[in-house]
Amino acid sequence: MRTQWNLFLAFFRVGILGYGGGPASIPLIHKEVVSTYKWMKDEEFGDMLALANTLPGPIATKLAGYIGYRVSGILGLLNAVLATILPTIVLLIILLSTLASFKDIDWVKGMTAAVIPVVGMMMATLTWQFFDKARKGMGWLQTIIMTAAVFIFLFFLDIHPGIIIAVLITSALVIRDKKREKGVKA
């Protein structure tokens, strides 16, 4: 019961504070799940984020659903997904059926705009954490080479991240273990 309540609270906060669509909620989810409630380690969060990116559909609910399921089964899944999406759906229905001019009020605009840099900052911190983890796992050289390569593919060649992740996962499975040690030395 306590777990369900915590799941609800964690994802309710994510849903109600994640300005800027689903992707904006990624650092918020990370804070709740890895730092506050410690349901997952960073490694698992990274794997989950990678796989979630190779699949279509909204990212926030995929994460909420999987984390809820990992923490306490189907009930946790439903709880986490609903806590993420229900409050704002209800709000949207109420707003649109009453006052549609809400979005034009100046101070509402200001409030929404002020959250964007907070989300940007949290995203940047998370970026550094993952980069740092990669460095600890495979050393500076390989991390920089891989990061640069991924950046070129993603940003300049405009290849979808799902494809890049799928290729990396496949190569991680295909490479034989001895070869990898050589790769690290070289």
Added chain:
Amino acid sequence: MLTYWEIFLAFFIPGILGYGGGPASIPLVENEVVGRYGWMSVQEFSEVLAVANSLPGPIATKMAGYIGFEVGGIPGAIIGVFATVAPSLIILIALLGLLYKYKESPKVKRITLFVRPVIAILLGLMAWRFFSESYVGIGLLHTAIIGVLSYVLIERIKVHPAFVILGAFVYGGLLL
């Protein structure tokens, strides 16, 4: 009954084709809702989208919930959200389940290692997009003040992000 089936299809297809998270699926949703089924005009759709964007939380499910509700009441809302969320979530749970069954295998450990730089880059690009959106919207000074303040509060003093975001609301409501 037919309506419910149409609602399901209208959101199932964008959910399964919308690579790149919720925002990427919005044009696909518009195509179904406005183009194929004619539930809304382009004008109505963009108004709903504008209001939805001014609210927090994932955008795709907000749209699915609201449009489903408009077309088929509460059951319509439930079907729309389910069709958006469930298919890829089920696949994700199955894949991660498989991965964690073999988590001690060196190959699976290597996956964890290999995907980290991609995740870092993806998050980095998103951070960049949020900052540039903010720069265009509220200017360099406000962006820098809020960015630095929230870094100190969240990462150094370890304040929960919820309070920092509430603080940002106050800042934005009064100063922007």
